[in-house]
Amino acid sequence: MSEALLTTYELATGEQKLVFEFDPLLQGYGYAVYVRNKQEQWQRISDAGNPLVRGLSFDLYPETIAEGEQGELLVAGTRTYVSTGGNAGVYSWHGTIRADKRNGWIRFRLEVHAPEDIGLRMIDGVEPEITIRMGQMPPYDRGDHVWFKTNINNPTKWNDEAYGNDFPAMYYFDAYHQFETMMFFDMTAMNWMNRDNVARFLNYRCGFRRSYKPSPSYELGLYADGFSGKTFPKGKQTFEYYLKARSRVAPPTEQTAMAELVRHCLELVPARAVWPAKATDWQDFAERCADELMDDEQCWGSNEDYDDFILNYVNGYSPAWQEAFAAKQLPIDFKHSPCIDSAAFIGFPLSIVNAVKTDERYGDLLRRLLKFIRAYVERKEDAPVKPGGEVVGTWQYIYILEQLWLVAQLNKDERIDRYVMNEVHNFLIPFSRNVDYLFPLSFNTETMAKHGNGDNYPVGGLYALFMFNLYKKTGSRAYFDEALRGLRPLYQMPINSLSQEVFLLAMGVQAASLIYQETGDEHYRNVYDYLLAQNLRMMYWFDDNTKDEYKDYNIFAMFQACTPIIYPAFFENVEVLARIAVTLDVHAPHVGLLRIFNHARKNNFYLFPECLPDNKHRSNLLHIPFENLGLLEDEKTGWIGQEIYGAGQVFAAYLMWEAFGKSSDRDVMVLNVNDDKRVDPDAVSGMRLAFIVYNPEQESKSFELRIADQVTVRTASCGRAPDSVTTTLETEGNVIRLTLSPDENLYVTVNG
Structure with missing residues (x-):
């Protein structure tokens, strides 16, 4: 040898x-x-x-x-x-x-x-x-x-x-x-x-x-x-x-x-992220999406109860749901079914965009949605209680209430607010206590008990955030105590019990951050770190290149919609990141997390027909996203349908990356981390803004950061971390000039 x-x-x-x-x-x-x-x-x-x-x-x-x-x-x-x-x-x-x-x-x-x-x-x-x-x-x-x-x-x-x-x-x-x-x-x-x-x-x-x-x-x-x-x-x-x-x-x-x-x-998240060929920016897609959502034929319907209501999917069509209901020998008719989910989920981010942007397309769409929401609330209040109750999905029921409450606050609508609060006290809190905050997949509204199979424990994050916001609005300590009861079990459960609807974890992340800020208790910082990790655990940490078709798009930094649905979905992708973003003015992010936000900022354009190949998955509404992209484990792109109910996240993406502050160089990411997204429409000009401005490129970047015209910029400052914003920046009107080295980020605060 x-x-x-x-x-x-x-x-x-x-x-x-x-x-x-x-x-x-x-x-x-x-x-x-x-x-x-x-x-x-x-x-x-x-x-x-x-x-x-x-x-x-x-x-x-x-x-x-x-x-x-x-x-x-x-x-x-x-x-x-x-x-x-x-x-x-x-x-x-x-x-x-x-x-x-x-x-x-x-x-x-x-x-x-x-x-x-x-x-x-x-x-x-x-x-x-x-x-x-x-x-x-x-x-x-x-x-x-x-x-x-x-x-x-x-x-x-x-x-x-x-x-x-x-x-x-x-x-x-x-x-x-x-x-x-x-x-x-x-x-x-x-x-x-x-x-x-x-x-x-x-x-x-x-x-x-x-x-x-x-x-x-x-x-x-x-x-x-x-x-x-x-x-x-x-x-x-x-x-x-x-x-x-x-x-x-x-x-x-x-x-x-x-x-x-x-x-x-x-530490292993790659820095390089590439724009889709047909991506412009989130402002452009938000404007076009608002126009397309007004399409009477494909996005709206009517029946004997409502003269105008929004649908859940474009043309009321979802091949996946058609097959699922047919297999159970059940009827399905999305075309003639009013979708309060869509109205509520779109209404919240759209209300904010409408407050900070002077564009009638947003106002027209919002007024139409509010008309339907008010009609829905009126019918719900007048409807007799069904004998034996009814079975509802737990997260859907609570999330719709939470979103409607936000819509009511932003639009100062007492009728919607009263309806939500009646539901909170008559159903939500009693039900949550009845299941000991261990939320099931679905429940019966009469028995206030779990119905059928399956648990959905991360609903505790949604519940905690909703209750915390009620506490901040009313000052009632009872809501704060409910927030704690909703959040605490999530940290004690076996780690493999929390993977269900992914954005519910993100709401727990946001709730943990707010409770930490409120109490100063380090335990809730640990809860924050853990729930953030559980949330990122459900991210796609890879791009799927296993078939030529999948090479048309990049799924890196998208999220598995819900274990075990095994596909990325636009609504969940953006909702998760929007909830995490507003915590980063307190919790300094790892650079790998900023890279994730930057990948997502670009890759989520691939869920729109506009950014997929011309000969595949076409639609004449190019700026309403598909619910899903195909990948090796689940091969059917667009099989779930074009999600009207998820189109509100187009406005959420715009708010997160461009609406409040936008870079003149689109390769530089401007991430809105303002901790109070419930904008008072009457106080936009004087609002305080906070951003993380990040250069993910391999070369230095000099650029202009333009603040939304509706905000009157009085002072601006920056620092290397949320708690070290000390350097005063020179401003010219609503423009701030900055230079960032490769892989460098700055916290920028603007006082209106």
């Missing part, structure tokens, strides 16, 4: 290192993971001899390793395979393993070059997998170890078995050997996944897995519980993933571990 084959290679970050050793039986190098323990000694935490990718057709053990110019390891090798046609062959592979000493991650990027499609053999498990064998299970595994480990597996799941397709990362803390491990899997790069092999999160799981052959042991990483087919595609295919392992003595709770995992993964 040559001396070169006996060489040991190491790659370290300071807290962890990989050690590759040559194994003559494998004719390649396997690796082990080490961490620097509290005695400042290297402690091996995994088995030796791990491959870079596992599976009978892979088992990528480097045959050669070389050190690169930047200290990275350059690995390469060959593997035999059997093609789908039964031919034996050999493919080559190579890759780079790089340690980022700044953030502590080790990045693995490997390329496989197969001349033919590989026939996956799926022997002794599913292939390919990216797992690290960690060694023997601790003694009394099911009694002691399982009690004291801290483990976060992904993706999210709901109702015990239905998985989502969101967060490609895992966390594990070993209480015996006192270390923690995190892994992140780049699903953008690994676009070989499809329904001919393993269709990503239909079967892949990120996390901890036990094995009992030949003896009890465990492994960490990306593993599969099933597969769709047995063909791995030919050509260049990529495996990319990240590892971070560290010594840790004090055991984390699942809540703190979740917050830490997301915080570390934020």
